[in-house]
Amino acid sequence: MSALKTHIARNFVRLYTHPGLRRLRRAKASMVRKLTGRAAQVHYFHQTDDPYSHLCVQLLQRLAATYDIELTPHLVSPPQDSAAPERMRLAHWSLRDASTLAQAYGLQAPPLEAGTLPAAAVQTTEAALAAALDDGTFVAQAAGISADLWRGHPPRSKGASAQGTAECKAQGDALRQGKGHYLGGTFYYGGEWYWGLDRLHHLEERLRQEGLCRDAASPLIAPVREITLAPLHSLRPTPGTTLDYFCSFRSPYTYLALPRLRALAAHYGAELRVRFVLPMVMRGLPVPVEKRLYIVSDVAREAQRLGMPFGNAVDPVGAPVERGYALLHRAMALGQGVEFAASFLQGVWADGLDAGTDAGLNTIAARAGFDAAWVQQALRNTDWQAVAAANREELLALDLWGVPSFRVNDLPGHWGQDRLWVIEQELRSTLQ
Numbered sequence: 001m002s003a004l005k006t007h008i009a010r011n012f013v014r015l016y017t018h019p020g021l022r023r024l025r026r027a028k029a030s031m032v033r034k035l036t037g038r039a040a041q042v043h044y045f046h047q048t049d050d051p052y053s054h055l056c057v058q059l060l061q062r063l064a065a066t067y068d069i070e071l072t073p074h075l076v077s078p079p080q081d082s083a084a085p086e087r088m089r090l091a092h093w094s095l096r097d098a099s100t101l102a103q104a105y106g107l108q109a110p111p112l113e114a115g116t117l118p119a120a121a122v123q124t125t126e127a128a129l130a131a132a133l134d135d136g137t138f139v140a141q142a143a144g145i146s147a148d149l150w151r152g153h154p155p156r157s158k159g160a161s162a163q164g165t166a167e168c169k170a171q172g173d174a175l176r177q178g179k180g181h182y183l184g185g186t187f188y189y190g191g192e193w194y195w196g197l198d199r200l201h202h203l204e205e206r207l208r209q210e211g212l213c214r215d216a217a218s219p220l221i222a223p224v225r226e227i228t229l230a231p232l233h234s235l236r237p238t239p240g241t242t243l244d245y246f247c248s249f250r251s252p253y254t255y256l257a258l259p260r261l262r263a264l265a266a267h268y269g270a271e272l273r274v275r276f277v278l279p280m281v282m283r284g285l286p287v288p289v290e291k292r293l294y295i296v297s298d299v300a301r302e303a304q305r306l307g308m309p310f311g312n313a314v315d316p317v318g319a320p321v322e323r324g325y326a327l328l329h330r331a332m333a334l335g336q337g338v339e340f341a342a343s344f345l346q347g348v349w350a351d352g353l354d355a356g357t358d359a360g361l362n363t364i365a366a367r368a369g370f371d372a373a374w375v376q377q378a379l380r381n382t383d384w385q386a387v388a389a390a391n392r393e394e395l396l397a398l399d400l401w402g403v404p405s406f407r408v409n410d411l412p413g414h415w416g417q418d419r420l421w422v423i424e425q426e427l428r429s430t431l432q
Contacts, residue, residue: 047076069189237270296313314355
């Protein structure tokens with residue numbers, strides 16, 4: 001990346017993700033709504049065969065009852081291949097993950113044995129949902145219709161026509177794309193997107209700040225799940241417990257996860273093992289613009305929640321990632337891989353350091369205790385490439401593909417910085 005492009009990209013991300021600009025956008029949307037006398041309109045986008053949508057739709061009536069909003073549902077298609085490059089793995093993971101979320105939030109889980117839903121059943125259900133949209137009963141009926149589908153009993157009554165259902169989805173798809181998203185199970189309000197149960201707390205907190213909660217003393221419908229580092233009391237860590245951290249230096253979510261991972265490993269006496277993989281785009285998997293923009297805005301929102309700096313970023317895609325991995329691999333051999341990874345991730349995502357330059361990489365390395373001579377020696381070694389490939393194969397063997405992902409001992413893996421509370425539960429189960 002040229003110096004000019006780096007400068008432009010850095011300033012764009014810094015401005016686009018600035019908390020002050022987010023507050024300004026929210027205030028403007030609220031002011032326009034009040035001046036025009038419009039209701040607070042929350043859009044919900046439902047994908048019929050998506051397990052996360054099945055969870056979200058169960059909360060629609062509670063949202064409409066708890067908040068003074070106009071809840072407007074839409075029917076949408078699955079994301080394009082560019083936004084879901086590992087579609088079969090995504091389907092398997094979504095079922096397993098949605099089951100975990102359902103248990104945590106007291107919702108009905110899609111059965112793990114459901115697998116890929118029959119196309120005919122999905123079409124029949126879509127027709128029923130389209131009819132419910134047409135007659136204004138979607139919020140009241142959709143949860144039951146979705147439950148029937150996942151239980152293997154799709155609606156028998158005649159729904160909307162095939163053409164009517166297709167037009168309904170096309171309208172939902174166009175609106176979703178026009179407002180800048182690509183997934184189902186998403187909410188949109190006043191210029192901002194909220195994906196699934198994991199981000200519903202952000203929407204609820206915003207609605208409460210705007211005075212739209214009918215009972216300010218009522219608890220959040222979907223409070224955030226986070227690690228607690230609860231006291232161990234008489235329990236003791238089990239020697240040999242491992243915590244694998246599948247990461248990519250190009251993933252800002254990887255950056256968000258690391259401080260909490262380090263805290264978990266220290267609290268529960270686990271060995272934190274860094275398992276670096278090449279970024280998706282460097283493995284030939286494209287990332288659409290809508291996805292990139294949503295990710296940086298979502299990471300900024302999550303970083304603010306976690307009290308972490310973010311936004312003064314220099315995208316390390318390409319050579320900077322490779323240079324970083326060369327140094328990381330050598331640092332790991334010295335037992336200092338976690339320290340180097342932390343310095344690199346904060347450097348490129350929060351401190352404005354360009355790892356593609358010697359100055360930027362030397363600064364990153366120096367903060368982890370390595371001098372410029374060590375950097376130059378490490379850059380001459382290419383052994384990291386085989387390690388990255390082996391880590392990727394192990395990640396795929398877990399039926400996962402994205403980062404950050406985690407695994408305690410030989411338990412099934414989990415994907416996403418939003419699942420560290422699950423990792424903590426598994427770490428607690430290892431105590432003796």
